[in-house]
């Protein structure tokens with residue numbers, strides 16, 4: 001008979017002598033209702049919480065009053081602590097016997113550098129546990145009525161980083177420009193012009209439905225849908241800022257039909273660019 005994994009037993013067996021432990025926790029896109037119960041329980045009992053800028057105020061309010069809160073930053077071009085410093089801080093806090101929650105926006109293993117932090121914890125023999133979070137792609141897909149897959153329009157979905165390295169984007173453009181797939185681009189706002197141009201150059205129709213969503217799945221959500229060719233212009237005219245997610249593919253056309261966020265209305269139409277905000 002298959003033996004059931006006793007996670008409590010496993011935890012007890014793997015804890016080091018100090019009793020300190022780091023919980024790498026995903027906070028989801030921002031709405032506290034989208035937090036896992038496990039994450040909420042850990043915030044209620046942590047000794048220290050080390051959090052990033054993408055973690056919303058609503059979620060920070062769930063941290064117990066006795067816990068020390070440490071802001072680790074990570075805004076674009078304004079890292080208040082380096083990645084190495086953050087990893088070492090986690091080690092020091094755990095070695096002092098603390099129950100540390102390392103709280104990250106979305107899911108810690110999706111463009112969250114969670115893997116790097118765990119590698120340092122392993123190096124220093126610090127116990128850890130990972131708690132998944134709803135990544136921006138999932139949360140925003142559901143809150144905008146844009147299914148990431150659909151039997152008729154998209155049989156696959158790719159999560160991509162649009163973060164520029166040395167000023168360029170080194171992506172597999174022929175693979176990205178395939179039809180019948182959805183592209184979800186994280187950190188793509190700064191490179192939106194290049195993304196649109198390269199995808200069209202590699203064969204994706206300029207008319208492909210595309211969306212840009214700012215502060216998705218939160219009460220500040222803004223969304224603009226347009227063609228792939230016009231998306232950079234929309235983003236500029238409507239002043240989209242970080243955090244924004246880009247979704248490209250036929251599934252975006254379903255937004256008009258499936259969008260259920262009734263508080264969201266069209267508030268602006270500038271040069272043909274449509275913007276919807278939650279009011």
Ligand SMILES: C[S@@+](CC[C@H](N)C(=O)[O-])C[C@H]1O[C@@H](n2cnc3c(N)ncnc32)[C@H](O)[C@@H]1O
Pocket residue numbers: 029030054104105106107108109110111112134135136137140185186187188213214215216217218242243244245246
């Ligand atoms: C460093 S990545 C972190 C991703 C995170 N680990 C996740 O799973 O969602 C930050 C990028 O995620 C996207 N993002 C995260 N939360 C978002 C939100 N609420 N609305 C729009 N985009 C978001 C943006 O593209 C942002 O630049």
